[in-house]
Amino acid sequence: MDTSLIFNEQGQATGLWVGWLFDDYYSAFTLEVIQRQEDGSYDQKALNRLAEENLRNLSEYSYFTFIKVDGKQTPYLPVTDYKTHVSQNRLWMEFTVMFKDAIDPKKHAIDYAVYDPTFYVEILHEAKGDPIQFIGTGARGCGYALKRPEPPEEISLMAGMLDKDETAGDGIGQYFAERVVISCP
Amino acid sequence: MPIIFLCFISILFFPMAAHAADVSYWSELVSFIHTQQQAFHRELAATIRQIQEGGIKAAWAMISISFLYGVFHAAGPGHGKAGISTYLLSHESQLKRGLFLSFSAAFVQGLSAVLLVEGMVGIVGWSRQEVKGMVPLLEMASFGLIGLIGLILMKRALTSFYKRMKARQNTASLNFDHDHDEKGNQECSSCGHSHAPSIEELSVKTSLKDTLAIIFSVGIRPCSGSVLVLIFAEIIGLRWAGITSVFMISFGTALTVSSFAILAIYFRKIALSIVNYKNDSILHNFVSLITFCGGLLIALIAFSLFLKAQDYGHPLF
Numbered sequence: 427m428d429t430s431l432i433f434n435e436q437g438q439a440t441g442l443w444v445g446w447l448f449d450d451y452y453s454a455f456t457l458e459v460i461q462r463q464e465d466g467s468y469d470q471k472a473l474n475r476l477a478e479e480n481l482r483n484l485s486e487y488s489y490f491t492f493i494k495v496d497g498k499q500t501p502y503l504p505v506t507d508y509k510t511h512v513s514q515n516r517l518w519m520e521f522t523v524m525f526k527d528a529i530d531p532k533k534h535a536i537d538y539a540v541y542d543p544t545f546y547v548e549i550l551h552e553a554k555g556d557p558i559q560f561i562g563t564g565a566r567g568c569g570y571a572l573k574r575p576e577p578p579e580e581i582s583l584m585a586g587m588l589d590k591d592e593t594a595g596d597g598i599g600q601y602f603a604e605r606v607v608i609s610c611p
Numbered sequence: 612m613p614i615i616f617l618c619f620i621s622i623l624f625f626p627m628a629a630h631a632a633d634v635s636y637w638s639e640l641v642s643f644i645h646t647q648q649q650a651f652h653r654e655l656a657a658t659i660r661q662i663q664e665g666g667i668k669a670a671w672a673m674i675s676i677s678f679l680y681g682v683f684h685a686a687g688p689g690h691g692k693a694g695i696s697t698y699l700l701s702h703e704s705q706l707k708r709g710l711f712l713s714f715s716a717a718f719v720q721g722l723s724a725v726l727l728v729e730g731m732v733g734i735v736g737w738s739r740q741e742v743k744g745m746v747p748l749l750e751m752a753s754f755g756l757i758g759l760i761g762l763i764l765m766k767r768a769l770t771s772f773y774k775r776m777k778a779r780q781n782t783a784s785l786n787f788d789h790d791h792d793e794k795g796n797q798e799c800s801s802c803g804h805s806h807a808p809s810i811e812e813l814s815v816k817t818s819l820k821d822t823l824a825i826i827f828s829v830g831i832r833p834c835s836g837s838v839l840v841l842i843f844a845e846i847i848g849l850r851w852a853g854i855t856s857v858f859m860i861s862f863g864t865a866l867t868v869s870s871f872a873i874l875a876i877y878f879r880k881i882a883l884s885i886v887n888y889k890n891d892s893i894l895h896n897f898v899s900l901i902t903f904c905g906g907l908l909i910a911l912i913a914f915s916l917f918l919k920a921q922d923y924g925h926p927l928f
Binding site: 484547 | 649653656657660739743839840842843846847925926927
């Protein structure tokens, strides 16, 4: 996963861009029903439909995207902006979550995490390269810290008991999420 | 003596029992196993892709990764580890039998994944989505059956305990001052006066039926990781790679489960031999206690998994 926090010119955070590269299993499984063109590439319209459906379903789960301002979940607008394609047999989907109100990171503490609250799908930032970016000139001077998950012991024990296709119920996912903490001195 | 038993149970069911001293070690171990198996599972897909791209060398990588995935994956629940170990803990068994149980259950589990995916997609013509939807149902069936085995173990323990109590009452009133010559006496065969009862005499009678019931109830549930591998391999046109991989996963699973089985058998031997020195009526009760507690644990775990295994919606599937 790649994420980029979007800033306006006034230096306020206005949204979060999220890009997901799905794993081989999910990609093969979902792409199997997508029509292919003669050259073997996937029909873009069908890919878009898949992405739209996924986003529609995800909207009930706040797009697996959790942005906290001073420790409180910030409300955002429905996602309309997305892109999807297949590269090397893996499905890619990117979308932008826009905040209802722009947030001034100098005045408020901002941190965000992207995770599956049911702990069914593991979502981690790409290990290689620069998976976390800032977009916009207003981001100048800002930095971030990526906090690795540190689940409480009981939670990690419980999660260890879960099998591949079991969910732990809503809520446990947050303990295994990577959290990005923004600082704009 | 129950301490040894408790130790074993805590190894077996560590998430529940581990709130003792070494919580952080367990927690680290559990999360290590969890991360490892997920990494192996991802890598498995990558190696199957490499085979597709013409690298026959990748076949060896696939086989060894499948095996390792099996070893780590079986450390999680639902591979008969708890059921088989508790059964072996409460019933006198040879090492051979423990290994047979572990390996057959793992093999049948692999077979059930292959039959489900290849049979249903290839022969019956189900869609892969339908096949995936079947997994929770089979899981429920398996957990339900394992829970039932737990209940049967509890019932066995209670029956043998009750019978012994009754026999003791009878002998107490009828042969109050009998001596040790009466060892062979039918009335006294289980009254606790023979000084060296063989363990075979003490354990609840085991049978082929038990073995088959355990193998079936564990094996009916296809390992969901294997189902994903099979579906994946089938989609990219490498059915045989998928099947080979699943049986290597089973082999890895069998190895993990059988190490638990071996532990169970030796724990039982050691525990019984220590109790044996003191008093054999305690020994009887001890066996019943193990059987009862084991049955209760299996039943509780299986039924809680049963409730969790039900199908649920996920936004991405």
